[in-house]
Amino acid sequence: MTDKINPGAAAYHYEQLAKILEGKIRSGELPAGTRLPGEMVLSQEYGVGSNTVRRALEILRDRDLVVTVRARGSFVAEQPPAAAPEGD
Numbered sequence: 001m002t003d004k005i006n007p008g009a010a011a012y013h014y015e016q017l018a019k020i021l022e023g024k025i026r027s028g029e030l031p032a033g034t035r036l037p038g039e040m041v042l043s044q045e046y047g048v049g050s051n052t053v054r055r056a057l058e059i060l061r062d063r064d065l066v067v068t069v070r071a072r073g074s075f076v077a078e079q080p081p082a083a084a085p086e087g088d
Contacts, residue, residue, distance in 0.1 A: 012055075
């Protein structure tokens with residue numbers, strides 16, 4: 001898994017970022033309860049806009065991998081669900 005956004009890939013940047021972060025969560029690099037870096041930090045780190053970061057975090061929330069607490073940030077969920085089989 002790469003930790004970079006591929007501008008030439010068919011997948012949207014927000015999908016790529018969501019996949020990168022999901023991989024870090026599932027591998028334990030970002031353990032349960034960890035506060036994710038802020039929107040601006042993620043934007044700079046991955047060379048994407050803030051809207052891209054927001055969309056990626058929305059995907060992770062929809063997958064129950066991340067919870068967002070107003071005025072505190074986004075955190076890795078305490079018990080992330082099992083990974084979906086590839087191709088889903």
